[in-house]
Amino acid sequence: MNKRVKLILCVLVISLISVGLLTACSAGNQESDAKDDKGKAKVEVQAEPTFLDELKETGVIRVGSTPTGPPFTFLNPKSNEIEGLMVDIASLVGDELGLKVEINAIQFSSLIPSVQSEKIDLVSAGMAITEDRAKVIDFSIPVYSYGGGLVVAKDNNEIKQFEDFSGKKIGVQEGTVYANYMKDYPEIETQTYKSIADMVKELKFGRLDALIGDYPIVARMLAENPDFKKDVKLVREYKPKEVVKIGMGFPKGTDEFQDTVNAIIQKLQENGELDKLLEKWGLK
Incomplete structure (x- = not known):
């Protein structure tokens, strides 16, 4: 074989090798594009649906409200x-x-456990925003703020301020901010009840000296119940120890x-619109 033929054959061989290498590199690049840095196949991950996505999927918000907290939430006996x-x-x-919106009637003290366990999706009641509660559930921005209201027997003119509670029996509703801070005052005999109405009855029969509850709730309850007003009164000069936001x-x-x-x-x-609602329920 002469030198010219050998040269032509060498050029052909080199060309074939180059084409093979380019093809291999192209395939390798395509394969690497489908893999991550560690050579593992990439998997397209879809985002998990959010809580709001799930609500929209069901079409319902399950709301927890207590039936004993007018004017925030209460049971209408007629409807x-x-x-x-x-x-x-x-x-x-x-x-x-x-x-x-699906309203679920739940005792106040059970509202937080119910939303924690997702038996309900939202608490909408006269619930104060506190540091302790914010550790276990989250809160919206405040919709209303108020102080506590003090109720005593009609003929009681001794208990007018928090300083007068020492040595007295004071009623509070379980699960409320009042029940929580009264724990810091061992000199005050504190008794807890499921509802403000229960406390008013105990006050009428002399088993309590006074009760503390949300001012809008106790004021409305006394205004709408003549039987209560005959035996107990709201202490107008009481200066709340706390102002809460709900x-x-x-x-x-x-x-x-x-x-x-x-x-x-x-x-x-x-x-x-919020102002209109506050006026509707006697809060503005």
Whole structure:
């Protein structure tokens, strides 16, 4: 074989090798594109649905409200339905989200456990925002603020301020901010009850010296119950030891839902709808 033929053959061989290498590199690049840095196949991961996504999927918000906290939430004996300021706010939240609102009547002390276990999706009641509660559930921005109200027997003119509680029997509703801070005063004999109505009855029969409850609730209860007003009175000169803010309660980790509800509450504040509701329920 002469030198010219050998040269042509060498050029052909080199060309074939080059084409093979390019093809291999191309295939290798395609394969590496489908793998991660460790050579493992890439898997496309879909985002987990949020709490709000799940609510929209069901089409319902399960709301927990207590039947014994007028004007925030209470049972209407004629309709046998829960009504009040916080029920109205929950309904407007549902309207904005396009979701049906399902009101569940729950004792106040069971509201937080119910939302923690996701038996309900939202607490909408006269619940004060406190540090202890915020450790286990999350809260919306405040919708209303108020102080405690002091109720005593009609003929009692001795108990007018917190300083007068020492050595007395004071009733508080279980699960409330009042029940919590009274633990710091061992010199005061504190008794807890399921409802303010139960405390008023105990006060009438002389088994309590006084009771503390949310001012709007006790004021409304006495105004609407002539039988109570005959035996007990609201101490007008009482200066509350605390001023509380109430808001809606959420399960922990539901940030998108909270942000959405907060935006709705802000809208209600800005467009005057919240003021109308406060006036409707005698809170403004």
